[in-house]
Amino acid sequence: MSEQTVLWSVEQRIVIKFLIGENVPSAEIHHRPQQQYGEECLSRTCVFEWCKCFREGRERVQNEPHDCWPRISVTKPNIDRVDALIRENRCITIKELGAMLSISVDLLATDVKEKIQSKRKRGGKRVAFLQDNARRHTAKTTMVTLRKLKCNLLTHPPYSPNLAPSDFYLFGRLKSDLQGMQFVDDAVIQTVREWKCRQPQAFLKMASGCFQNIGKNVLTLEGSTLKTDMCK
Numbered sequence: 001m002s003e004q005t006v007l008w009s010v011e012q013r014i015v016i017k018f019l020i021g022e023n024v025p026s027a028e029i030h031h032r033p034q035q036q037y038g039e040e041c042l043s044r045t046c047v048f049e050w051c052k053c054f055r056e057g058r059e060r061v062q063n064e065p066h067d068c069w070p071r072i073s074v075t076k077p078n079i080d081r082v083d084a085l086i087r088e089n090r091c092i093t094i095k096e097l098g099a100m101l102s103i104s105v106d107l108l109a110t111d112v113k114e115k116i117q118s119k120r121k122r123g124g125k126r127v128a129f130l131q132d133n134a135r136r137h138t139a140k141t142t143m144v145t146l147r148k149l150k151c152n153l154l155t156h157p158p159y160s161p162n163l164a165p166s167d168f169y170l171f172g173r174l175k176s177d178l179q180g181m182q183f184v185d186d187a188v189i190q191t192v193r194e195w196k197c198r199q200p201q202a203f204l205k206m207a208s209g210c211f212q213n214i215g216k217n218v219l220t221l222e223g224s225t226l227k228t229d230m231c232k
Contacts, residue, residue: 012042013061017054026051045110078103173203 012033019029030047042050078101085092085100098105146153177195 008037008040009042010061012037013050016047016050017061020051020054082108173199 015033016029019032024032026048029051030042030044033047034041081101082097085097094105094109097103098108101108174192174195178191181191183191
């Protein structure tokens with residue numbers, strides 16, 4: 001590990017320690033240094049481990065002396081080769097990478113996962129709620145642009161999904177008559193058409209009857225909240 005890398009890592013640990021004193025969450029602590037250090041930023045696992053140590057009262061930001069073997073697999077040539085292999089074949093597996101590079105599969109899985117997570121720009125587990133149900137032809141930006149262009153607008157006629165003919169009466173009879181049949185292609189379309197032709201005229205008039213009942217409710221209420229009766 002070069003001297004410059006050691007200095008960067010120690011500098012980031014000092015930042016982590018300061019943010020821990022400010023009661024900043026670990027996830028946000030990992031996100032902040034990425035804008036400053038970029039690819040040299042500590043991994044998510046490393047940041048969370050240091051956060052835990054500082055919360056438990058650790059004061060020293062340097063590594064403690066130890067007798068462990070250095071990581072000789074995580075080198076610049078190996079990192080570049082893994083990157084090239086993944087870019088060449090995005091469907092390559094961790095097991096195949098380990099066989100090509102003679103590196104532990106567990107080590108590869110951990111490092112590759114950390115690199116992928118650090119490069120993703122998503123919001124993590126946070127949910128972005130967009131409450132914008134405006135139709136395109138009535139959206140605010142669209143209307144402003146049309147007014148600037150001095151376009152003549154034709155108003156749309158009033159419409160409501162509650163005015164659509166009800167087809168709930170159809171599902172029960174159709175399910176009962178086609179019960180036990182299995183379809184693997186578009187033959188089901190022809191079967192349904194033939195079934196419809198076999199139905200009596202009174203059955204097919206139920207849809208128009210339901211629509212007339214809904215229309216009467218609309219006219220009675222004079223455009224207020226629609227009240228639809230259940231079609232029996």
